Amino acid sequence: MDILYSIFIDPFVQMVDAPDLLIQTLWEGLVSGVLYALIALGFVLIFKASGVFNFAQGIMVVFAALTLVGLFEIGVPALLALVLTVGVMYVLAVGVERVMLRPLVNQPDIILFMATFGLTYFLIGLGELVFGGNPKSMITQELYLPTGSVDFELLGGFVSLQKLDIAAALIASIMVAGLAVFFQKTRIGRALRAVADSHKAALSVGISLNQIWVIVWFTAGVVALTTGIMWGARSDVSFALQIVGLKALPVLILGGFTSVPGAIVGGLIIGVGEKLGEFYWGPLVGGGIESWLAYFIALVFLLFRPQGLFGDKIIERI
Amino acid sequence: MSLNPVSTPAPEQAADVILSVNNIEVIYDHVILVLKGVSLTVPKGGIVAVLGANGAGKTTTLKAISNLLHAERGEVTKGSIEFNGERIDRLSPNELVRRGCIQVMEGRHCFGHLSIEENLLTGAFTRRDGWGAVKRDLEKVYNYFPRLRQRKSSQAGYTSGGEQQMCAIGRAMMSKPSMILLDEPSMGLAPQVVEEIFEIVRDLNTKEGVSFLLAEQNTNIALRYATYGYIMETGRIVMDGEASSLRENEDVKEFYLGVGGAERKSFREVKSYKRRKRWLS
Numbered sequence: 030m031d032i033l034y035s036i037f038i039d040p041f042v043q044m045v046d047a048p049d050l051l052i053q054t055l056w057e058g059l060v061s062g063v064l065y066a067l068i069a070l071g072f073v074l075i076f077k078a079s080g081v082f083n084f085a086q087g088i089m090v091v092f093a094a095l096t097l098v099g100l101f102e103i104g105v106p107a108l109l110a111l112v113l114t115v116g117v118m119y120v121l122a123v124g125v126e127r128v129m130l131r132p133l134v135n136q137p138d139i140i141l142f143m144a145t146f147g148l149t150y151f152l153i154g155l156g157e158l159v160f161g162g163n164p165k166s167m168i169t170q171e172l173y174l175p176t177g178s179v180d181f182e183l184l185g186g187f188v189s190l191q192k193l194d195i196a197a198a199l200i201a202s203i204m205v206a207g208l209a210v211f212f213q214k215t216r217i218g219r220a221l222r223a224v225a226d227s228h229k230a231a232l233s234v235g236i237s238l239n240q241i242w243v244i245v246w247f248t249a250g251v252v253a254l255t256t257g258i259m260w261g262a263r264s265d266v267s268f269a270l271q272i273v274g275l276k277a278l279p280v281l282i283l284g285g286f287t288s289v290p291g292a293i294v295g296g297l298i299i300g301v302g303e304k305l306g307e308f309y310w311g312p313l314v315g316g317g318i319e320s321w322l323a324y325f326i327a328l329v330f331l332l333f334r335p336q337g338l339f340g341d342k343i344i345e346r347i
Numbered sequence: 348m349s350l351n352p353v354s355t356p357a358p359e360q361a362a363d364v365i366l367s368v369n370n371i372e373v374i375y376d377h378v379i380l381v382l383k384g385v386s387l388t389v390p391k392g393g394i395v396a397v398l399g400a401n402g403a404g405k406t407t408t409l410k411a412i413s414n415l416l417h418a419e420r421g422e423v424t425k426g427s428i429e430f431n432g433e434r435i436d437r438l439s440p441n442e443l444v445r446r447g448c449i450q451v452m453e454g455r456h457c458f459g460h461l462s463i464e465e466n467l468l469t470g471a472f473t474r475r476d477g478w479g480a481v482k483r484d485l486e487k488v489y490n491y492f493p494r495l496r497q498r499k500s501s502q503a504g505y506t507s508g509g510e511q512q513m514c515a516i517g518r519a520m521m522s523k524p525s526m527i528l529l530d531e532p533s534m535g536l537a538p539q540v541v542e543e544i545f546e547i548v549r550d551l552n553t554k555e556g557v558s559f560l561l562a563e564q565n566t567n568i569a570l571r572y573a574t575y576g577y578i579m580e581t582g583r584i585v586m587d588g589e590a591s592s593l594r595e596n597e598d599v600k601e602f603y604l605g606v607g608g609a610e611r612k613s614f615r616e617v618k619s620y621k622r623r624k625r626w627l628s
Contacts, residue, residue, distance in 0.1 A: 135418055216472065223458045223469045230456035232418055235444025235473040235522060 040309035049186025054308045055301060060194040062300020063201045064259055068273060069280040069292035070205065071252040076286050077225040078245040079130065081141040085148040087274015089250060092152045093118060094257030094266045098168060099160045107171035118250030126242045134238070153268065162268065167261035169193065174262060197259045204255060205293055208248070212289065217244060225287065279327035285337025294338060299323045363391040365526055365558045366412065366448070371426035373404075373411050375419070381407050383582045384426070387560075389526070394552055394559045396569040396590070398603060399579035405562035406453055408579070409528045412560070413450035414440050430526070445473045447525035453534060453562075455511040457518070459504030463495055466503050466514050470521030481521070488517040491547055509540035516544070520551065527551075529561040533568065541565065545572045566603035570594045578603075 044051045068086065075083040096117050100110035129144050169176060175192035182188075212218040224231045224241050232238060260270055276299070284295025307319040330337065366389040373382040382404050389395045397405045410416045411423050414435070428436050430448050438446070449470075458466050467488055471481045489496040492513045498506055503514055512532055519527050529548070533541040549572055551557050563569035570576055570590045578586040578599065586593070593599050 135420065216468075219461070219465055219469055220472050222461055222465075226458040226460050227456055229415070229418060230452065230458060231469070232440050233413065233415055233450050233452050233456065234470050234518060235441045235449065236469065237439070237441040 035313060036310070043309060047186065049183055049188055050308075052183060053188050054304050056188070056190060056194075058301030058304035059297060060191075060198060060300070061304065062297035063198050064256060064273075064296075065276050065280050065300055066293045066296025067201050067204070067252060067256040067259070068277040069284065069296055070208070070289065071249040071256070072277050072281055073286065073289055073292045074208075074245055074249045074252065076281075078221050078241055079141070080138055080225075080228075081145060082286075083249070084142065084145040085152060086249065086253065086277065087271035088149045088152045088156075088268075089118075089121075089253040090257045090260065090274060091266070091268055091270045092121075092156050093250065093254035094167065094261045094270070095156050095160045095165070097254065097258065098165045098261075098266055101168050101171065102165070107168050110168075111172065114254055115251060118254060119247050122243050122246035122250055125246050126239055130242050131239060156268070164265045164267035164269075166265045167258060169262045172258065174258075193259075193262055197262075200255060200259070204252065205289065209289055217241075221245065276323060279323040281337070282327040283330050283337060285339045288337065288339035291337055291339030299326065302326060364388050365391045365393075365431060366560065367429045368408070368412065369427050369429070371408075371411055371428065372424050373407055373416065373421055374424050375421045377422075381421070381582055382411065385579070385582070385584055386426075387577050387584065387587070389558055389560050390575075392552065392556055392558055393575065394548070394561065394573045396573035396576045397560065397562045397579060398564070398566050398569060398576055400564065402581075403579040404582040405579055406530055407582075409450060409530050409560065409562055413448065413528055414438060414443060415450060415452070441473065444522050444524075447523070448528070449519045449522050449524045449526075450528040451515045451519045451530060451532070453530040455508070455515045457503040457506075457511045457514050459502065461503055462500050463503055463506065463510075463514055464499040467495070467518050467521050470518035473522055484521055484523065488520050491520070491550060492517050509536050509544070512536060512540075512544055513547070516547070516551075520555075520557075524557060526558045526560070529559055531562055531564065533563060533565045541568060548572065566599070 068090065071086045071089070072083060075081060075086070093114060097110055097114045100113055101107055105113065125148065129148065130141070133141055133144060174196055178189045178191045179195070180187055180189045212222060220231070220236045220241055221244070223234075223236060224238060228238065231241075257266070257270070260273060264270070280292060280295040280299050282295075283298060284291025284293070303319050303322050306322045307316070311318040368385060368387050370384045370386050371382055372380070372384060374380050385404065385408055387395070387397070387408075397408060399405050407416070407421065410419070410421070412428055412430075412435075416422065417439075423436055427434055430443070430446065433446075435443060435446070435448070440450075443449075458469065461469070464485070467485060468481070471484070474481060489499075494510055495513055495517055498510055503511060506514070516527070516529070516532070532544050532548070536544070545568055548559060548561075552559060559573075561569060561573065570593055573590045576587065576590050576593045577584050578593070586596075586599070588596070594604075
């Protein structure tokens, strides 16, 4: 009886008893959720357009952040470094298309998936060669990102919001809204969705796959850069950061591999779920729930809704 | 049904040829020889049909022209293909569409998750003449295919087979083509819908001046709408001629139209056709 009480009743009693703590936990969950969503977004873009699960997305985040900080360290002004890093991500996209995607066109998906592993190790090697293996700190202030926190009294307690987190949430929202409009309303966005639907048909109406792939990888690169800045500002910029890339996996299973809104909602659910689980249910098993709870949720989803919350339904004419 | 006049000259002698295929050979995967010296021509503003049974090489011929072959690891190893007098064997499908030659693939291949209207708009991808012109052409396509206007916001994957075929042809029209390679438009459709689609094809041909090269198994309807026909068997063209004369040919009647020839029971009595080889290509 005791154990049932502590699983099903006690956590909720605690939530009601200390609403300020609940709100603080929810906020922290939402912020990490937004960042998970950003990473997942990078995956979704590439998966939609080339049907490939891009294992290298995590390392692209690190590589972009390292390039930014590295450029700043050799004396390039912060904003110029930002622009140059965007340029580097473009060069990377063109390179990936030329060297990896073009020769492997029409190969089974698993081959391309393996190629993204290769890309991962290439980027790790290149990153270490150029920038060294030591962790660096993100140039938060130089990029005019706010620091410090906003504290206010709420429901008989204190809630403290990091200004950086607020900025992260704002920037991510703008990015997502921009991408949604781009996908739905523009010529290129339509072509992207067409390619996601059928490579062959897209080819037959004259859509250039090479051009689309460059655009998609470049967009994913810019998303990776944004993620890198935000994550880097919360911890520091090192190769360990690529682990957050793996967190995108449960987010994608939850939201659906092909859905931009799915990545957002999935990210938020995972972020909030993780933090709530850790805070209220974690003590029952001695803590440490945060690292596996997301995968557990994903597993449950795979059983009942394998296409995710918002994934494309498989349309079949009979 | 009115028949087309027989007065058009044989395409091989016509001065304004839009497409000419000379003695091409196609090999898949470096080993499988699929086309063995196929030649054909399409006159400007003509409708030419390539006929034959399953596996005769019709689709491969069309894909060799549109260069979609490359995506299936096929390759044109001999011969040449000219569109408007220009060699096109090395062009990508994207460049080819830009020059005005587009393929409507067998089995429609609409973008299932896009709406009908979005499908049509993807056809205008290669165009650079601005949103106004695209909008006008969209209106034009809706006038040719009123059914598409009714379904314009439904997802293409949920529309009927006939509507998908119309969508695929309309999508090709959006690229402002001068030539459409139409592969098996009748596949899996009710006879009435097939008739409707061929009527629209003829309309597009006469009013918009689009030339058509169509691959068909439905010999009967293809020869009613085409002006000229080629018959393929196992990767070769075995016979060609005016649509009207092919329609009257005893063997075509027997093999492809399913009429006449009751007196011939054995294959030994069947003539084997070998087209005079064109050495000058």
